[in-house]
Amino acid sequence: MDTRYDPKAVEQRWYEVWERAGYFKPRESRTGNTFTISMPPPNITGDLHMGHAMYALQDVLVRWHRMLGDAVLWVPGTDHAAIATQNVLEKQLAKKHSSKEAIGREAWDQMVQRWYETTGHTILKQMRRLGFSADWSRNRFTMDRDYVASVNAAFVGFWKAGLIYRGPRIVNWCPRDQSAISDLEVVFVETDDHLYYLDYPVDGGGTISVATSRPETMVGDTGVAVNPKDDRYRDLVGKTVTLPIVHRRVPIVADDAVDLVFGTGAVKVTPGHDLTDYEIGERQKLEVRNILHLDGRMDIPDVPELDGLKVPQARERIIEMLRAGGALQKVEPYRHSVGHCDRCNAVIEPLVSSQWWVKMKPLALPAIAVAEQDELRFHPTRWKEQYLRWMRNIRDWCISRQLWLGHRIPVWTCGNGHAVAYETEPSACEQCGDRTLTRDPDVLDTWFSSSLWPFATLGWPKKTEDLDRFYPTQVLDTARDILYLWVARMVFTSRYFLDVLPFQDVIIHGTVLAPDGRRMSKSLGTGVDPLEVIDRYGADATRAWCAYFGTSGQDIRFSEEKIKSYQLFANKLWNATRLLLAGVPEGARPMPIVTATLEPADRWILGRLSAVTRLVTASFSRFEFGPAIDGLYEFSWHEFADDYLEVIKPRLQAGSASATTARAVAIKVLETTLKLLHPIMPFITEELWQRIPHEGETIMLAPWPTPDARLEDPKLLEEMSHLLEVVRAVRNLRHASDPRARRQPAEIQSPRPLLRDAVGRQYLATLAQLDLNGALAADAPRRTVVVGETTVTLGLPKDDGAETHRLRAELEKKRAEIALIEGKLRNADFTGKAPEAVVQRERARLAEAQEAVDRLQRLLGPAAG
RNA sequence: GGGCGGUUAGCUCAGCUGGUAGAGCGUCUGCUUUACACGCAGAAUGUCGGGGGUUCGAGUCCCUCACCGCCCACCA
Numbered sequence: 001m002d003t004r005y006d007p008k009a010v011e012q013r014w015y016e017v018w019e020r021a022g023y024f025k026p027r028e029s030r031t032g033n034t035f036t037i038s039m040p041p042p043n044i045t046g047d048l049h050m051g052h053a054m055y056a057l058q059d060v061l062v063r064w065h066r067m068l069g070d071a072v073l074w075v076p077g078t079d080h081a082a083i084a085t086q087n088v089l090e091k092q093l094a095k096k097h098s099s100k101e102a103i104g105r106e107a108w109d110q111m112v113q114r115w116y117e118t119t120g121h122t123i124l125k126q127m128r129r130l131g132f133s134a135d136w137s138r139n140r141f142t143m144d145r146d147y148v149a150s151v152n153a154a155f156v157g158f159w160k161a162g163l164i165y166r167g168p169r170i171v172n173w174c175p176r177d178q179s180a181i182s183d184l185e186v187v188f189v190e191t192d193d194h195l196y197y198l199d200y201p202v203d204g205g206g207t208i209s210v211a212t213s214r215p216e217t218m219v220g221d222t223g224v225a226v227n228p229k230d231d232r233y234r235d236l237v238g239k240t241v242t243l244p245i246v247h248r249r250v251p252i253v254a255d256d257a258v259d260l261v262f263g264t265g266a267v268k269v270t271p272g273h274d275l276t277d278y279e280i281g282e283r284q285k286l287e288v289r290n291i292l293h294l295d296g297r298m299d300i301p302d303v304p305e306l307d308g309l310k311v312p313q314a315r316e317r318i319i320e321m322l323r324a325g326g327a328l329q330k331v332e333p334y335r336h337s338v339g340h341c342d343r344c345n346a347v348i349e350p351l352v353s354s355q356w357w358v359k360m361k362p363l364a365l366p367a368i369a370v371a372e373q374d375e376l377r378f379h380p381t382r383w384k385e386q387y388l389r390w391m392r393n394i395r396d397w398c399i400s401r402q403l404w405l406g407h408r409i410p411v412w413t414c415g416n417g418h419a420v421a422y423e424t425e426p427s428a429c430e431q432c433g434d435r436t437l438t439r440d441p442d443v444l445d446t447w448f449s450s451s452l453w454p455f456a457t458l459g460w461p462k463k464t465e466d467l468d469r470f471y472p473t474q475v476l477d478t479a480r481d482i483l484y485l486w487v488a489r490m491v492f493t494s495r496y497f498l499d500v501l502p503f504q505d506v507i508i509h510g511t512v513l514a515p516d517g518r519r520m521s522k523s524l525g526t527g528v529d530p531l532e533v534i535d536r537y538g539a540d541a542t543r544a545w546c547a548y549f550g551t552s553g554q555d556i557r558f559s560e561e562k563i564k565s566y567q568l569f570a571n572k573l574w575n576a577t578r579l580l581l582a583g584v585p586e587g588a589r590p591m592p593i594v595t596a597t598l599e600p601a602d603r604w605i606l607g608r609l610s611a612v613t614r615l616v617t618a619s620f621s622r623f624e625f626g627p628a629i630d631g632l633y634e635f636s637w638h639e640f641a642d643d644y645l646e647v648i649k650p651r652l653q654a655g656s657a658s659a660t661t662a663r664a665v666a667i668k669v670l671e672t673t674l675k676l677l678h679p680i681m682p683f684i685t686e687e688l689w690q691r692i693p694h695e696g697e698t699i700m701l702a703p704w705p706t707p708d709a710r711l712e713d714p715k716l717l718e719e720m721s722h723l724l725e726v727v728r729a730v731r732n733l734r735h736a737s738d739p740r741a742r743r744q745p746a747e748i749q750s751p752r753p754l755l756r757d758a759v760g761r762q763y764l765a766t767l768a769q770l771d772l773n774g775a776l777a778a779d780a781p782r783r784t785v786v787v788g789e790t791t792v793t794l795g796l797p798k799d800d801g802a803e804t805h806r807l808r809a810e811l812e813k814k815r816a817e818i819a820l821i822e823g824k825l826r827n828a829d830f831t832g833k834a835p836e837a838v839v840q841r842e843r844a845r846l847a848e849a850q851e852a853v854d855r856l857q858r859l860l861g862p863a864a865g
Numbered sequence: 866g867g868g869c870g871g872u873u874a875g876c877u878c879a880g881c882u883g884g885u886a887g888a889g890c891g892u893c894u895g896c897u898u899u900a901c902a903c904g905c906a907g908a909a910u911g912u913c914g915g916g917g918g919u920u921c922g923a924g925u926c927c928c929u930c931a932c933c934g935c936c937c938a939c940c941a
Contacts (some may be wrong), residue, residue, distance in 0.1 A: 003901060194941085212941060225941090257939060267941050276939035382869065389868080389937070480935085515877095517934080525916095548889095552879080554870080555934075559877050561890040566905045575901035582900080626879070630888070645900080728907080735895065735907050756938050769898085817885080829921035838884055838922090845885070 001581070001692075005574035007538030007567075018686075021403040023066075023700050026470070030069030036473040037062055038454040039134060040486070041142065043081035044119045045088050048126045049254070049520060050512040050558060051479060053530040054252045056543040056680075057509055057550050058477045059132050063679035064620050066133070067704040073470045074133065075457045077140035078120045082406035082446040083177060083185075083343050089115060089405075100404055112405055116143060129531060129538045131682045133700070138466070138819030139444050140284040140457040142449045150456035151449045152410040152423045157497060158358060159411075164399075165418070168354045170271075170278035171398055172339065175296030176346035180355050182227035182445060183395065184485050186348055188337035195334035197264065199327050200224060200241040203249065208233070208241060209329055211263025213336060214274075215322065216314040219246050219300050220291035223269040224713045225280050228254035230265050239312045244327040245303060245318070246384065253284040266746065273350050288352055296349050311349070356400035356409060356442065363492040364394045370501055376491065379623045380553035383483060390484045399445045413438055451489035454502040461497075469531045472500050475623075482822040507623050509550040516535075520558070528558055540681035541566035547625040547680045569633055570684045573674075576641050577688045580666050583652070590671075590693045590751070591664035597657060599759055603666040604720045605644040607712040608635065609669050614707040616676045629680055636673050643724060644669070647763050659715075667692055672705045719754035723763060726787045730768040732806075733794065743793055745780070746770040750790035786855040788848070804860065811856040813848050821846045 019022065026034070037058050042048065058074065066072045086100075089111060093099050100108045120141060140147060158164045171180040196215045199207040208224060224241055226233040233252070240249045250269075257280050258267050270583070271281030271288045281288060293299045298306045298314045305321065306314050322328040339348035368391045370376045371384055378384040400409060413419040414429030415436040428435050452460070454476075458467040472494070478487060487506060494502035514521060514526035521527055533542050537560075544566035549556040599608075612635045619628035648662040671692055678685040678699050689699040696702050734744065754760035765772045776782065776795045783796040821842055824830050831839055 001900090004903070005901095188938095214941085257941095259941080263941065269941090274939085274941075276941070277876090279939065318933080334940095386869075386936070393937080483936095511935090513934095549878080554878085557877065559890085561877070564903085565889055568901095571903050572901070575904085579900035622881095624881095630879075634888080642905085643901090646905095649900095657917085731906060788920045820885085824921085827921060830904095831921080834884075850866080 001574070001578045003575065003578075005571045005684065007540060007570065007683065008535075010687045011129075011131065011539050014683055014686050015131060018133065018134070018700060019128075020058050021698070024074070024135045025137065026071045026073045026135070027066075027701075029071035033070045034470055035062070035065035035068075035072045036470040037475050037477070038457060038473050039074060039076045040476075040478045040482075041077040041079035041140075041450070041453060042123050043084050044078050044116060044123070045081055045084050046142075048123055048530065050528050050530050050533070051128070051524040053128070053130060053505065053533075053542055054373045054479070054509045054512065054546050054550050055132065055477070056130060056546040057507065058250070058475070058624060058863065059130075059134075059682075060547055060679040061475055061477075061541070061623075061733045062133055063700065064704065065340060066700060067675065067678070067702060071469070073135055073138070073466075075138050075140065075454075075470075076124070076132070076134035076136060077142070077453075077457055078123055079450055080116070080141070080143045080406065080446065082401060082403055082443060083179070083181070084325060084446070085112070085115065085176070086403050086405040087343050095738060105404070108404055116141065126531060129534055129539060131543065133682070138457070142446075142453075146459070147449070147456055148407060149423070150452050150460055151407045151423075151444065153461040154448075154452050154456075154493065154497065155410050155444070156421045156423050159209060163359045163362065164356060164421070165359065166354060167257070168317070168352050169357070169398075170273075170275055170350050170352050171355055172348045173294070173351045173353065174341040174344065174346050175292075175294065175349050176344045177341060177403065178294050180353060180398055180400060181343075181348075182398050182447075184447075185342040186339040187342050188339055190335060193334050193336060193338070195263065195332045196322075197331070198244075198268070200243060200268075201254070201330050202236060203240045203242055206236075208236060208252065208266050209264040210266045210268040212268055213497050214270075214315070216298070216306070216311060216318045217270040217273050217291065218243060218268055218318070218322075219298075220270045220272045220289040221248075221250055221268045221308065222271060222281065222287040222289055222483065223250045223284060224252045225255045225258050225267045225269050225284070226252065226265060227258040227260045228256065230258075230260055231806060244325050245321055253280075253286070256279045271353050275350055278350070278352070288354060291664075292349055292351055296346075304522070311347075312340075319832055336614055345481070350829055355398050355413075356440075358397040358399055358593060360394045360396050363496055364391050364494045367391055367488065367492040370491065370495070375504070376501055377505050379505060379551070382553075383506070385485060386697040387488060391488060399448045400440075400442040401445055402441075406446060406451055407769055409440040409442050409444055411440040413440070447485050447489060450486050451493045452497075453486075454490060455494060455498055471498070471502075473503045475505045475507060476503040477509060479511060480508045480556075481511070481631060483508065489535045497627050505623065507551065508553065510552060510554050510556045513555050513565060516558055516648070533560075533563060533571050536560075537567040538570060538683070540570055540684050543682075544569070544629050544680050547629045549587045549626070551623055551625045566629075566633075566681075569637065570681065572637055573670075573684060573688060574639060574676075576636070576645060577670065579645060580663060580670060581691060584663070584667075584693065590599070591660065591667065591694055593664050593668060594661065597661045598665070599658070600716060600719070600754060600757075601644060601647050601759075601763060602661060603711065603713065605640065606665065607717060608639055610707040610709065610711045613672065613676060613705045617704075617707070620679070625680065628676075629635050632673065632677050632680075636677075640666075640673065643767070647766055650762070650766055661837055675699060675702050675705050678702075694779075716754075719752060719760070722752055722788060722790070723754055723760060724767075726750075726764060726792060727767040729785045729787045730764075730770065730792055730794070733783060734769075734796070743769055743771045744777055745774065745795040746772055747776055747793045748772055748790065749793075755790055764792075768792075784859055786852070788851075807856055807860055811853060811860065814853045814856065818846060818853065821849065835849060 042052055062072055062074045090100060172186050173287055174181055193213050195211050195213055197209050197211050199209050201207050221243055236252045237254045239252050242249050264490050268281050269277045269286060271278045271286050271665055272290045291300050296311060298309050300307050306317055341348060411419055411421045412426055414434035416434050418429050418431040420430050454473050455471055458471050460467055490502045498823050519524050541563050545563045612631055615631045616628045651658045651662040674685040674689045686699045761772050780795045781797040784791055784793045824842055
């Protein structure tokens with residue numbers, strides 16, 4: 001074995017072995033349980049970023065449950081991401097000065113197909129590099145034929161229940177994509193703008209002023225609204241105004257939606273191009289007028305000056321016209337949020353258009369109940385409220401998109417106008433038999449298909465074996481930005497179609513940010529490719545970083561230091577293994593541990609191992625992986641390697657029966673540690689586990705360790721802790737004088753059982769490089785160190801004062817501590833009200849501190865003061 | 866406008882139900898000790914964002930302010 005661990009050489013090799021052996025496929029359950037996770041399908045938009053590395057959290061759970069003995073299935077796949085992918089491909093075409101319209105539908109479809117094949121493949125390869133143990137034989141793509149069948153079945157299912165309707169309603173329209181988008185796909189950006197005050201002449205005399213940030217829409221006004229409680233305008237309600245420029249008469253109405261204190265308290269109402277106005281218009285029975293073409297140009301033939309202009313130009317032009325006509329009262333600077341398309345960033349133009357909708361209220365109610373009753377749990381828990389807030393305020397879902405990429409809406413209309421949803425292409429109208437059928441040109445919101453993901457990937461609506469065996473899943477892990485877009489929707493679709501929750505636990509992992517705290521983004525140049533990270537530090541280190549930060553719920557600034565520390569950790573394990581394997585023949589069988597021959601150190605490390613086993617298992621159970629990796633790092637590096645391995649070195653070299661025991665214990669501890677670590681760092685653990693004596697063909701299927709409380713002896717733990725403290729004190733003392741001195745002669749006095757014992761003294765001698773075998777010569781120089789009841793006297797010359805200085809500082813610290821505790825104990829409130837145990841602890845602390853002060857004073861002599 | 870999260874050592878972050886402030890990295894000191902210099906041994910470093918309160922006792926609970934980030938909303 002080389003002195004350095006090389007992840008590159010190891011990781012690829014093991015991954016191939018695992019995959020070829022079929023370990024990623026579900027096996028017979030030893031526990032009777034199944035454990036299923038549906039992997040959130042990455043978008044086929046070509047970029048795999050550090051966010052995807054966070055899927056390692058799923059692999060941790062999956063590998064853990066596999067070791068627990070469950071029948072485990074992790075279903076992977078990819079999402080066609082209709083609008084996002086279309087945007088990527090359109091940009092590619094634009095670079096070549098082309099467009100989808102220019103190349104035509106057929107060439108476009110081919111381009112899409114090619115994209116699916118190449119990009120989908122790349123993503124899967126990248127996930128393999130991360131060590132993901134998903135069952136790739138069950139890999140799904142939302143555009144696969146079977147998946148399309150699921151989508152159609154869901155659509156028809158909703159349709160038959162009357163939950164889908166088509167209708168003209170106001171929608172968020174993206175003029176660049178020329179498609180409707182849902183509320184969730186609109187991002188609002190704070191923008192510096194202007195508020196224009198317009199005077200509308202009231203018929204019969206007077207004027208009414210309205211404030212607007214969109215004066216160009218006044219040509220589509222069909223009313224003016226005021227608040228019914230507004231005394232200023234009470235007399236005007238019911239009258240009409242004549243709009244400037246278009247010279248149309250529109251009514252003044254009263255509506256509660258109007259804010260009394262904003263602007264003038266009077267609002268121009270444009271039901272055709274504003275969400276609020278649309279609702280006011282519905283209530284007040286106002287006409288809806290459309291003044292925009294679908295590409296965002298003005299559609300107002302009556303006003304040739306404006307017709308065909310883009311919105312910004314139209315705004316400028318109409319302001320001139322209004323000003324000229326004396327209708328522009330004033331303009332104020334105004335900052336407000338403007339909706340943009342989430343995908344292409346174009347300014348959203350609300351307009352009325354005929355779209356397909358899903359009625360949400362009936363679907364939302366059960367989805368609310370399950371969260372309220374904690375059948376559906378969120379980690380961290382605060383996301384429950386977020387989820388509920390959204391579900392409670394949910395509005396109907398616009399599911400149709402006017403895109404060239406996506407699932408076609410499975411509705412065909414016959415010559416007689418019967419529009420019906422069919423699961424497969426019909427040959428005749430279901431209602432009248434007419435054979436002239438045309439399919440709806442629209443496609444579905446990509447999230448409609450995603451919302452079926454956990455069960456559609458298992459074959460639904462077919463009653464497949466997989467669906468029967470592996471559904472529902474147990475855990476969903478994802479990023480918070482798709483809590484509503486995706487998670488919430490899976491809950492109601494699964495409740496609706498399968499009458500069961502798609503998963504019980506939802507983990508919302510932290511979002512990975514750039515080192516400067518900005519969002520990771522390719523366009524900002526802040527993106528980090530996980531493969532580069534893997535190349536530098538190894539997949540195991542990358543995954544450990546994910547485990548450490550991912551489940552805390554906080555956003556994570558990407559920082560390489562921590563990843564690097566896990567790379568070093570892997571190296572540490574590698575070298576510890578090298579040490580233990582020296583002298584063990586290749587292919588040796590596991591050595592049974594003979595309890596009778598165990599030394600205190602052996603019992604101690606086994607006890608600590610048991611405690612760590614409990615810690616890791618509890619950490620995994622709570623979906624908080626930070627304490628698990630932290631605990632394993634601390635235990636194996638410091639307790640196992642620094643303390644235990646150092647303490648047994650003389651035994652190993654002596655080659656006695658004691659060596660056999662020590663080696664057996666050390667290997668047992670190492671082997672167990674590797675198993676506990678395997679879900680997080682699969683590669684190094686497999687590599688090392690294969691090298692040490694073990695049973696079984698892969699660590700992936702090794703049984704998960706269980707703690708053994710009988711091994712945890714609190715008294716022994718305390719004895720060892722004390723011993724290690726003495727070691728540190730001695731090292732400290734020698735550090736201050738002559739670090740090169742080895743095997744320093746020394747005497748020890750201690751009432752502690754372990755240090756009275758020859759074995760314990762041997763530990764001390766080994767770790768602190770002391771020779772405790774003889775008494776110090778009477779005339780030898782002496783230095784003494786005191787830890788609690790233990791005193792060690794070393795044959796060392798007096799130091800130059802540094803040690804005295806240190807002791808003095810310690811004395812001061814102890815005295816301060818005593819003053820603090822005494823103050824506490826003098827306080828009758830404390831002694832009276834604090835629990836007895838706490839008071840006792842303070843008394844013990846005081847006694848200990850006083851003893852320490854006595855010793856320090858004795859050491860320092862009369863000069864101590 | 867409403868809500869959520871954050872503010873702890875130079876940096877990045879842990880600190881569960883209130884009871885002597887922790888890790889990694891960095892810094893400093895000393896070590897080519899035969900597993901590992903990707904190492905070993907040791908050290909230093911915090912009015913736990915400000916203010917108020919509850920309590921015998923607050924990083925931890927309550928109120929309030931400030932700043933950073935995120936989400937939601939029919940911000941004309």
